[in-house]
Amino acid sequence: xxxxxxxxxxxxIKSPWIIHFxxxxxxxxxxxxxxxxxxxxxxxxxxxxxxxxxxxxxxLVCSGPVTRQIEDRLVRIYEQMxxxxxxxxxxxxxxxGGVFAGCYNVKGGIDTVIPVSVYIPGCPASPAxxxxxxxxxxxxxxxxxxxxxxxxxxxxxxxxxxxxxNG
Amino acid sequence: MARVKIPIGPQHPALKExxxxxxxxxxERIVETDxxxxxxxxxxxxxxxxxxxxxxxxxxxxVCGICSHSHSTCFAQAVEEIAGLxxxxxxxxxxxxxxxxxxxxxxxxxxxxxGHEVGFxxxxxxxxxxxxxxxxxxxxxxxxxxxYGMNTIGGVRRDFTREQLDGLxxxxxxxxxxxxxxxxxxxxxxxxxxxxxxxxxxSHEDAVSLGAVGPTGRASSVDRDVRxxxxxxxYKDLSFKVITDTHNDxxxxxxxxxxxxxxxxxxxxxxxxxxPDGPVTVKAPRKIPAGEAVSRYEAxxxxxxxxxKANGTDKPERVKVxxxxxxxxxxxxxxxxxxxxxxVPITLAAIDPCFSCTDRMIRVREVSGTxxxxxxxxxLRLFGIGWxxxxxxxxxxxxxxxxxxxxx
Amino acid sequence: MANEETIRQExxxxxxxxxxxxxxxxxxxxxxxxxxxxxxEVFEHAAVRMxxxxxxxxxxxxxxxxxxxxxxxxxxxGTMLNIKMAVPKTxxxxxxxxxxxxxxxxxERELVDLFGAVVEGLxxxxxxxxxxxWPAGQYPLRKDWKPEMLDRAGFSKGDMNNG
Numbered sequence: 001x002x003x004x005x006x007x008x009x010x011x012x013i014k015s016p017w018i019i020h021f022x023x024x025x026x027x028x029x030x031x032x033x034x035x036x037x038x039x040x041x042x043x044x045x046x047x048x049x050x051x052x053x054x055x056x057x058x059x060l061v062c063s064g065p066v067t068r069q070i071e072d073r074l075v076r077i078y079e080q081m082x083x084x085x086x087x088x089x090x091x092x093x094x095x096x097g098g099v100f101a102g103c104y105n106v107k108g109g110i111d112t113v114i115p116v117s118v119y120i121p122g123c124p125a126s127p128a129x130x131x132x133x134x135x136x137x138x139x140x141x142x143x144x145x146x147x148x149x150x151x152x153x154x155x156x157x158x159x160x161x162x163x164x165x166n167g
Numbered sequence: 168m169a170r171v172k173i174p175i176g177p178q179h180p181a182l183k184e185x186x187x188x189x190x191x192x193x194x195e196r197i198v199e200t201d202x203x204x205x206x207x208x209x210x211x212x213x214x215x216x217x218x219x220x221x222x223x224x225x226x227x228x229x230v231c232g233i234c235s236h237s238h239s240t241c242f243a244q245a246v247e248e249i250a251g252l253x254x255x256x257x258x259x260x261x262x263x264x265x266x267x268x269x270x271x272x273x274x275x276x277x278x279x280x281x282g283h284e285v286g287f288x289x290x291x292x293x294x295x296x297x298x299x300x301x302x303x304x305x306x307x308x309x310x311x312x313x314x315y316g317m318n319t320i321g322g323v324r325r326d327f328t329r330e331q332l333d334g335l336x337x338x339x340x341x342x343x344x345x346x347x348x349x350x351x352x353x354x355x356x357x358x359x360x361x362x363x364x365x366x367x368x369x370s371h372e373d374a375v376s377l378g379a380v381g382p383t384g385r386a387s388s389v390d391r392d393v394r395x396x397x398x399x400x401x402y403k404d405l406s407f408k409v410i411t412d413t414h415n416d417x418x419x420x421x422x423x424x425x426x427x428x429x430x431x432x433x434x435x436x437x438x439x440x441x442x443p444d445g446p447v448t449v450k451a452p453r454k455i456p457a458g459e460a461v462s463r464y465e466a467x468x469x470x471x472x473x474x475x476k477a478n479g480t481d482k483p484e485r486v487k488v489x490x491x492x493x494x495x496x497x498x499x500x501x502x503x504x505x506x507x508x509x510x511v512p513i514t515l516a517a518i519d520p521c522f523s524c525t526d527r528m529i530r531v532r533e534v535s536g537t538x539x540x541x542x543x544x545x546x547l548r549l550f551g552i553g554w555x556x557x558x559x560x561x562x563x564x565x566x567x568x569x570x571x572x573x574x575x
Numbered sequence: 576m577a578n579e580e581t582i583r584q585e586x587x588x589x590x591x592x593x594x595x596x597x598x599x600x601x602x603x604x605x606x607x608x609x610x611x612x613x614x615x616e617v618f619e620h621a622a623v624r625m626x627x628x629x630x631x632x633x634x635x636x637x638x639x640x641x642x643x644x645x646x647x648x649x650x651x652x653g654t655m656l657n658i659k660m661a662v663p664k665t666x667x668x669x670x671x672x673x674x675x676x677x678x679x680x681x682x683e684r685e686l687v688d689l690f691g692a693v694v695e696g697l698x699x700x701x702x703x704x705x706x707x708x709w710p711a712g713q714y715p716l717r718k719d720w721k722p723e724m725l726d727r728a729g730f731s732k733g734d735m736n737n738g
Contacts, residue, residue: 026229026232026235027231027232027233028229028232028233028235028313028314029232030232031232031233031276031313032313034295035295035299035302038279038291038292038295038299040296052545052546065209067208067209068706069208098229099225099226100209100210100211100214102214102217103209103210103211103213103214103722104213104715104722104725105208105209105210106209106210123311123314124312124313124314126312201700201701202701203701204701204704208704210715210722212689212716213715213716248601375628376676376677377678378629378630378676378678378679390651391629391651393653396651396653397603397649397653397655398653459606460600460604461604461647461655461657463631463649463655470631472632474632474634474645474647474657476636484636485634485636487632487634487635489631489632489682493681494631494678496681497677497678497680498678
């Protein structure tokens with residue numbers, strides 16, 4: 001599995017710290033994100049750590065169609081993250097609002113509120129797809145220094161890639 | 168003693184958070200709990216009126232990512248009743264099969280979450296590893312790990328081969344073996360028993376008057392299970408025990424769920440043996456004649472109720488969903504009374520809150536004459552683990568021992 | 576369906592005005608409609624004297640001129656008694672059932688937020704499920720309400736302090 005090799009290479013350079021946030025999802029994607037930590041997928045062996053605070057996170061992994069209540073909080077979490085920062089929209093709802101697009105209390109996909117770097121479709125996005133999406137994000141940054149605060153971070157955010165479900 | 172109100176936020180302490188639970192403490196004992204819900208409110212019921220019945224099957228599946236089949240079946244049943252459709256027996260059996268597989272993966276998920284909340288992380292790793300067996304099974308049967316898309320109005324969309332069904336028996340063997348181990352852990356590991364006993368107590372009378380459903384209610388001897396009392400799908404042909412318990416606490420809720428797992432394996436074996444041949448769907452009209460129906464379903468978390476009103480068009484007039492967690496939330500204030508702050512995470516987790524079925528987020532606010540502090544859920548969880556550690560409840564030895572066993 | 580018939584007969588005997596509106600739709604499903612002013616008596620009788628100890632939920636319905644409310648009661652033997660009553664939209668006042676069913680409060684709050692019902696005797700508490708800054712007078716589940724009305728009320732990103 002080529003992406004695994006790339007992932008291992010990347011992990012040696014930098015372990016991305018992730019913060020997970022649910023903006024009103026049905027929890028299916030959230031469970032798949034947590035499942036990515038469990039023995040079958042074991043994302044921790046690549047140094048990807050789930051953090052509790054945005055201040056220490058590199059990547060915001062977001063699920064859910066943004067409900068009106070949560071919009072403000074989502075923005076604040078994003079603002080609290082240090083540069084360079086990236087956003088992964090996990091699941092179809094986070095990409096576009098999914099089945100809830102048009103509902104009165106729903107804004108739409110994550111990108112209606114904050115810039116998104118990677119879109120991972122799926123209902124829910126499977127753990128394999130989530131890992132693939134995070135890897136794609138990391139490989140697009142290969143060669144770019146992650147720890148320095150650079151304008152390059154802004155460029156990276158505007159590149160979007162789509163993850164494949166069968167990693 | 169000064170009264171202190173504690174808020175718990177779902178994310179970072181410093182963010183201005185809407186409070187979901189406002190807990191008033193006297194010292195470390197909880198005196199009162201106020202709930203504020205609504206953060207996951209998406210407007211599904213309104214959306215359902217603007218979509219066709221078939222679209223609504225898929226919409227309602229996504230009300231909750233764990234009990235997706237529960238909602239879509241409950242809804243389909245109501246619509247089928249209004250339209251006077253007789254769902255073929257084979258389809259009823261298939262619905263029941265998926266329903267029980269869903270219950271299994273949900274209870275295993277819960278076991279892991281409960282373990283995590285008290286610091287027993289090996290339990291999380293074990294149970295979610297076993298859960299993957301069920302996810303694989305569901306994926307091979309339906310094409311997806313979650314949101315199976317099995318239902319349509321009039322039956323199910325897929326049939327299974329004899330090989331697929333027989334293959335389930337081996338899966339049940341594996342799960343039974345592992346679940347027997349969890350039952351052993353639940354009934355013999357003193358650390359776990361000490362941690363969970365007497366926590367989050369809910370008397371039988373309170374459980375009834377507050378309307379507790381599912382394993383939460385059954386752990387307080389509320390002998391109700393929609394599968395037995397108001398049978399739907401294939402349940403009237405199947406034999407199973409309704410598990411109740413008299414502990415009235417989180418420990419009881421744990422026992423009920425692990426024992427229910429064993430019943431689910433039994434049910435699935437019966438389904439594999441008894442499933443009749445025949446069609447899996449009956450043709451449903453696009454426009455459903457005017458009428459009303461109430462459908463009930465025993466989701467993993469408890470009684471799920473759907474009310475549907477049809478008006479002769481291809482879209483429903485009204486769809487009302489009462490998910491089980493909403494019924495159980497009433498009881499939380501009562502359960503937390505006189506408990507310690509350290510008990511909040513596990514007590515809440517023990518009702519198996521599907522906040523997206525209901526609405527989410529726990530927040531406990533601290534307000535007093537002197538102190539003001541905001542806690543995040545994670546910090547409250549760690550506080551709880553630390554608090555109990557000081558009092559001799561230590562999972563580290565158990566975690567280490569089990570990890571060694573796993574590596575054998 | 577002896578059980579359902581017995582229930583129907585008991586209710587009709589006690590409340591003759593129900594004779595025309597009580598229907599046994601199938602096993603374990605009884606539907607009835609009662610005038611608003613008699614609702615509480617029927618409801619109390621069913622809950623207290625007939626063992627309907629489970630208030631599953633309360634469904635609100637927009638019926639044009641009226642707001643209707645379905646109270647879904649259930650019993651341990653699985654039977655459900657679904658009682659409907661209606662009040663005019665211009666004066667949508669109902670009484671709380673939380674004296675009998677403390678848990679019913681959350682279902683009544685839903686009716687207040689989503690339909691604009693006025694529930695007399697509803698204990699004070701946080702609203703549900705809408706956020707604190709939801710514009711007044713907007714009831715999403717009413718038939719004449721459209722999401723665009725929210726934007727017109729100037730309810731936009733900055734307003735959601737509750738989020």
